[in-house]
Amino acid sequence: MKKIVISIILLLAVQAQAQNQSYITKVLEYVPAPGQFVNVLPTYASGDNATSMCAKCLEYFNQDYAVSLGAYGGYITVGFDHTIANESGEYDIKVLGNAFAGGAEPGIVLVSADTNKDGLPNDDWYELKGSEYNNAATFHNYEITYYKPTSSTDNVRWTDNQNKEGNVLHNSYHTQAYYPQWINMSTMTFAGSRLPDNGAYDSSQSKWIMAAYDYGYADNQPNTSDGCKLKLDWAVDKNGNSVTVKGVDFIRIYTAVNQAVGGYVGEISTEVTGVEDLHPAKNGESVILTGINPVNKNSEVYFSNGEIIIQREYPCKVYVYNSQGTLIQQWNHEGGMQNISFTPSKGLYIIQTGVERHKIIVQ
Structure with a gap:
């Protein structure tokens, strides 16, 4: 199952490289x-x-x-x-x-x-x-x-x-x-x-x-x-x-x-x-949000102006993966709204908040 998910992510990452x-x-x-x-x-x-x-x-x-x-x-x-x-x-x-x-x-x-x-x-x-x-x-x-x-x-x-x-x-x-x-x-x-x-x-x-x-x-x-x-x-x-x-x-x-x-x-x-x-250029720093696991979704995640912004009522661990599935960043989210500095290269990233996964595309 993990291999299938990563294959889809790689495909989306390639598509994301095109200029808006x-x-x-x-x-x-x-x-x-x-x-x-x-x-x-x-x-x-x-x-x-x-x-x-x-x-x-x-x-x-x-x-x-x-x-x-x-x-x-x-x-x-x-x-x-x-x-x-x-x-x-x-x-x-x-x-x-x-x-x-x-x-x-x-x-x-x-x-x-x-x-x-x-x-x-x-x-x-x-x-x-x-x-x-x-x-x-x-x-x-x-x-x-x-x-x-x-x-x-x-x-x-x-x-x-x-x-x-x-x-x-x-x-x-x-x-x-x-x-x-x-x-x-x-x-x-x-x-x-x-x-x-x-x-x-x-x-x-x-x-x-x-x-x-x-x-x-x-x-x-x-x-x-x-x-x-x-x-x-x-x-x-x-x-x-x-x-x-x-x-x-x-x-x-x-x-x-x-x-x-x-x-x-x-x-x-x-x-x-x-x-x-x-x-269109600003859109590259705006959320293109998809709940990979949308069941009981209680987190909102988006990317703007070099920051990942998470709105979540309950504490959780946050993990950021690149399109190859490599963990590149993690932290403890204490609940509420939190801004974390994030300056990635172009591509697709998966952000996991608890059991939920979201993707953002940086163009």
């Missing part, structure tokens, strides 16, 4: 709602499926092109080559879009940590609480269903759980099918929080203005402003309770306004051109 990249390295899900830029940004071709469309999205991001999420609810899930650390009090990520003054199409941002370590975005999701979260006009637990039209040039009908219905209107500016062509289901249902309508017609300028919200959303403020930066400190659970996330592995963005405006603007649809980790 600041930008998206994978697109795991792309499920847009119907919209006038769907099947165009990126372009659908006959034979494409969910996997090939995700690959096309990644190609678009690598070229700074926009990916459209369609009308309300359409989403994309992306990942990096590392865990994005929460640097408390700082902006942690920057979500890039194509917003401009008077042209905001806000999307809500969700984050998730790969707690089950299967590499898939199937763990708990947390919303990053933006400025409109507590707005009385924001609907939480909103749900909408779109119905695939008979003809590719037909409007796309929708109904929601507020007893409303409407259409994503097909217009003359974009003549392709608006319903995602690689999705065979006859209906698509999305759920989440719905932000207040932000579009209003300005008669003095004879055009529609989509006002930006104060903070906390994608495609809401120009990429050059701090308004497109977000903090992991803003994470809340489905009940609106603040949660502490030490790091996240997946980011999901979805169109959060259900409004159609006139002219060429059509439905409000969030566009994304990328996501950036604002401190």
Whole structure:
């Protein structure tokens, strides 16, 4: 058994040597709602499926092109080559879009940590609480269903759980099918929080203005402003309770306004051109924590700024092993929080606290 564990550790240590990249390295899900830029940004071709469309999205991001999420609810899930650390009090990520003054199409941002370590975005999701979260006009637990039209040039009908219905209107500016062509289901249902309508017609300028919200959303403020930066400190659970996330592995963005405006603007649809980790170097000194023996886990262990930090209620012996299984440091932990100086080289280390084992990756 010991030999198997060490083999896995060695493999992980080799993987840990790669330099963290600041930008998206994978697109795991792309499920847009119907919209006038769907099947165009990126372009659908006959034979494409969910996997090939995700690959096309990644190609678009690598070229700074926009990916459209369609009308309300359409989403994309992306990942990096590392865990994005929460640097408390700082902006942690920057979500890039194509917003401009008077042209905001806000999307809500969700984050998730790969707690089950299967590499898939199937763990708990947390919303990053933006400025409109507590707005009385924001609907939480909103749900909408779109119905695939008979003809590719037909409007796309929708109904929601507020007893409303409407259409994503097909217009003359974009003549392709608006319903995602690689999705065979006859209906698509999305759920989440719905932000207040932000579009209003300005008669003095004879055009529609989509006002930006104060903070906390994608495609809401120009990429050059701090308004497109977000903090992991803003994470809340489905009940609106603040949660502490030490790091996240997946980011999901979805169109959060259900409004159609006139002219060429059509439905409000969030566009994304990328996501950036604002401190990838710091992440190398942040915890990537995995309980190898998570049963009855009562220790929290992480590495930051050249120190191992352990929070544990009860006293125990602490042992630090390198990826070859060699003991390199040990001490008695008296209980509570303790900081121990630790200046290792890059690699993977196992920290044993009592019967529990944790791993940290120094990059």
